[in-house]
Amino acid sequence: MKLIKGLILTVLLLSGTTSLQAGGGWPIPKGKGYFKLGEYFIRSNSYYSPSGEIIDIATASIYITSAYLEYGLTHRLGVTAYVPFFSRATLNEQVSSNGTVLAAGDAVNSLGDFDLSLKYGLIVNKPIVVSASLTFGLPLGNDSGGDTQVLQTGDGEFNVMLGLEASRSFNKGKGYVSTLVAFNNRSNNFSDEFRIGIEVGHKIGSKVNGALKVLSVNSLNNGNDLETPSNGIFSNNIEYLAITPELSYNLKKNLGISGAIGFAASGKRVLASPSYSLGIYMNF
């Protein structure tokens, strides 16, 4: 096995919503929307075990091509949809140093798990705005794929997450800070989750925006470990503290590109390498 060298950090993108919603506590204006075509990928040969220890594993990869849409139905109520329409999971073949194939590689392609959300503005037009969201995680991904039947593009469980976000702007609207608390109720013997997060963003020049997102996901450990996966990025009882800096660049008034790298300070049952996200977005 390869040695773990240097700073190894973690990441994740899970079936449930993992970061603060675009817009934070601000509701989506009526008739307005936001669309993003994104590519997420992670490739890792190390893994945070249930004890939090980093161990070597066969290199596993996940590639997710997704569409993300927000739309304002009223001045307070909006809908969002995260649609990973192409997910690919791979597992490297294992070859000994003398050339003997120890284990064949494997791959699976499928849809990923979709998220559909309703977001409602509880406090609007105030210095601090607050909104509530209800997210349904639809298990449309494959939780047992590939020749080995061990690759996953989803967790196979339906989940409902209730979130509360508060935001305020600063520096004459050039910057913002948003916070999140959420409870994720998961089915099929998966443990429920408690999530908290904070996001700080600011304009950098006329076309560039920078943001730093911090998200902590904590398992309530009330599921059944005997019945659910415990060794993959769609495992039960996943926990992590993710730190994700993101930059976006406005190509035009309503069109831009973004890039982010996800790290984590700690984790359990998750891959232990940086993840990368690229996207092209438009406001309408």
Add this chain to the structure above:
Amino acid sequence: MKRLKYSWVFFLSILFVGCIGTDIVEEVIVDTEVAITSRIQSLAVGESFQFEADFFDELGERVSSDIVWSSDNDQIVSITSGGLATAIAPGDVIIRAVSGAARDSVMLTAGAVTVFGPLERSGNFRGLRNYRVNGSFTLTENGNNLELTFSSNFSSSNGPGLFVYLSNNASRTNGGIEVGRLQRNSGSQTYTISRDRAQLDTYNHVIIYCKPFGAAFGTGKFED
């Protein structure tokens, strides 16, 4: 519009990055090892017994090797270099098997009757790295086969591609044998192993191993 077209090219190019790669697994070098697999405890004076042993190379693989046998007292039990022991007179001796730097030894009593040790070994699982693996197991000889049985108190964390291995290392499967896919995560279950692949004393550990990701979930050592 032109930019949008280019963006599609970009995203498609990312997809091609997702090829199945190759991991080169470096061999772990260990000390060579000899393991006496005969479970005789006492040999009747005047009778002979053929000792057997396995040799494990520096990669932990069981391979054939010349093993030289000796007794610490030929007046009580004599043994040929090929391992054929004969009890001469009552008493206790130590039988040694040596191959290069590797060696193993057992105590043998020369007495009135020939007695073999129990044809069963047992142990208990423990989880590794906070994976939960509990319960006891036994390995028994049954004709030309060994039977590895997990008792009803067995349970293991779930995971993709869990397999059962016999090994001489507590957490690595190098040099061990794959017994089979874990039948279920809890409860009694039995695995049959041909004695062409292993003898009762060939391996000292049972491992629950996530084969696709190369991670041991739990391990148990034979206590006898």
